[in-house]
Amino acid sequence: MQQRIEKQMAKAQRDIYTGVEIGTASTKVLMGEYHSGGVLSLLGYGEAPSVQMCKGEAIDTVFVVEQVKRALAQAEENADAEISGPVFLALSGSYLRTLNHVGRVVIERADTRISEEDMVRAAHMANELQPPANTLSLHSYTRVHRLDDGREVLNAVGHSSRSLEVELQHVVANQDRLKTTCGLLADALGRGASTAFYTPLAIGCACLPANSVSGGQLLIDIGAGVTSYAVFTDLGCYHCGQLTVGCEQIANDLAIAFNAHISVGRKMLRELSAMHCSAVALHDGRNRMVTTALSRGGKGRAIPASSVELVLELRLSELFDVIRQELTAAGAWSWTGGSVLLSGGGAMIPGICELAQNVLQLPAKIARPYSTSGLPEIVNSPRNITLIGLLRSGQRDLEIQRAGQPPAGSLSESLQLCRKVFKALVNW
Template structure:
């Protein structure tokens, strides 16, 4: 295989169902050109964690090899990795700053100082702080909440920052799956999966007039993101995914789990929908369960009722979680669905009945597809991982450059904060 000198970025997502690897280059600004893609079953993963590290590690190595074969050149870095799982929690840290200007005018340097104070966080023992922390909101003395308060007048400014804490041992287990397979090549950065998802769908500096929500319906985890112009009002995950729907189908219809998984994937071909039509046995579906020679005829309505019940329960749980975190009332008029679960017929119509808003399939922005394979909703996270990883790498380089020029001073932090805000 020939080597390429251009800066080619590699994104690796080790998911519950499969390992996705994508290689790409950036033609200008944020425009991504996809050069290669390979997907490999992960086999022994549950809710984004390895049940058997030996098996999953072997699958990661096979996936890397397959990606190199598809690209026609070796992976040389930078390599970005998505991290996901119930072992990651969001911690909100607040800091307050008295405004020195006699008129109370808030300037860029006030935002920088308030943010610096909120980032002064002591990591608990046994926890790992992910490198990305994001602004959630700014609060003024009169109680108003803003996402960019520059130019406003207030006696003080309070900032709320979201940090992402992971169980150190469980996070390192996931990290080592890729690090061991890469050998001498290092993982450049690790990105929280909801951040990667959002980076695929929303350009930087989204409008604050109406906050949009994207939901990724993965196999083991559901990721949520609501971006603002200067951060994220909400980022998080729920430990429910399409595997739970498949498990419900297996139990309700007395099917092997592999058959239930295949049934969920084939719903469009079987003319089954997420919104159940209660027509009893008017529509029958022929299924051949795994390791059984005899065909079974199952009412399509039975399949639909199981799928609708679980999906409706998930969407209602998401709505409650957003409400509990004060995010649902800020939600605009657009909700997007991503991930493999977004391919279930009429899932957008079902979600719209819960969120009371139009729901559509999330599409990545500024992407050129050169691999001859149609992009699907389940590719959004790995696409966003390339965008978020590159952005994170550029920020790190700029922060390091400014630190070398200015030293570890307040002026360095102000410049670094502006760079991070532009992320």
């Protein structure tokens, strides 16, 4: 007993961080700590079904709070430590959206060469966005610097131009719905989250170490009810967004196609590997037959594997195509010259990387966290990348706060990704 108490006291003195994702299909909790060299060591994981969640929002808050409590308790038990340190919450859902705002300054010097001070002045102007009524600005980050001839550059210092525009993107949330989501964790934990992060930004922190982006990276996270995406450049996040379409819609498509209950569609989606079905349809008719029960408790029935694949291919191809259209409309597609990184439960669908590459015409692979150890079953699963990203981005923000904000007018203030979380502006 004494040894256990001493062990708990030793862990209480360590900086243990916790990430919480209250998703459409499940609530997941991950605990971890940092070692030398920035290596993230995972300590404990907990998960509970999110039966009363839909597209990132609670239908029955009382029920969801109980599920969050279960996931928190399971993580504590597996980590053999209490959740007493900082807790970070992932945000997604239709109550979140992005707004772009431009700050413009005139370069009045004779040589018209842009200085750091010019960039800072323009960035401050771009950051003076008045959020729409009943909304709260969560994050803001620099998209691009634009010169007077229309050219867009990541760093404008030294360029000659008579004017400079700095374009920022702000992630804003409906205040009431945001409070409801944050309240789920607060009620379950007994205190609020230290910080909340928009899901695609957290994922970027998990798999894109500093100065690693070359040519632009497109991240696509396919969850149960929401698919989020983000384009990252050398400067940071250029554009992010989401679609309220995910694996639940794919499961529903399968259920409709085979005249079955939605639970059967979900089961088929989980068993695609065992059924030898891929997101890239072979179109081989009835040459390959798979057996599955199309009613709960019913007998197995043989169906063509190609029919299952066709449903997957049509829905996922449409999803990737819509993402490309939205990025094109936002002026972000031209920045995706690198590769596509896929995450979320949908990234576990066999053949999805090949399909993404076919549709988007970019190399595609599964997103992997960097410098992460412990719990290999968590590290190696793309469905947990958001949790790892929460631990990364949360720890980074706390370090910035502890070190103090950079002085007003510094280049880092203008160039680095900026975040505003609940009324507090800190560098990203």
